Amino acid sequence: MTTDLRHNDPRHRGASVVTPGEGTAERWARAQLFFDSKAYADAALLLAEVVDEVPEQVGPRLLLARAYYHSAQLRRAEEQLRAVIERDPVEHYAHLVLGRVLERQGRNAEAVPYLRLASAFDGEFPDA
Template identity: 50%
Template sequence: MDLLEEYRRATFFFESGDPLGAAKLLEPIVEAEPRNTAVRQLLARAYFNSAQLGRAEAHLRALVAHDPSDHYAHHVLGRTLERDGRFREALPHLRLAAAMKHHSDYQDALHRVEQWLGKAEDSQ
């Protein structure tokens, strides 16, 4: 199997709106090259986009453990936890991402979770 060609095919599937197809192509590549962060990140995003949040979380936690300064991995991990309704767990990752890099998506996600948590605390 030509891993580079499979990665290119997976990227095409992902960008064409088929995250499940992309994930199927990426899984054996990650198995063959577990330290390849680009492949692992795309697989995590494919899982996120196909609502396989537990799988996305596992790969994103591996990325963050490998490189704690990876702002994008923190952001997507925070978004994954947010999407799973785990707002308190999402908040530190979203804060880190927003502190490491000024990006409107990062700020929006952080504000959304902070607002949700503020509303949840107000109702208690």
């Protein structure tokens, strides 16, 4: 069964991405579909709600950060990635993406420690 994401895409027919009465699990699943179809801004709208409902879970927050990154909402991505790292300091992918977010903002010196940590967590040890 194929889901037509355009039905709920606000760029199509004026429909809202957020569906009233939809539960957290349904929003999470739809957000993943939006993300997979590269509708990152739409995914972020749903994921922000999911994160508000389950702030202790790292997975939705990390996907929200990635959706922000891909939709060029870099400050929001940075904020979410820092929250992920605060909750799970050894989440290597959060360190990697935060490093890339900082690089994309031209903050290369700030990015270096996060990129090095991500490499170390991944078992790569570049020469100093």
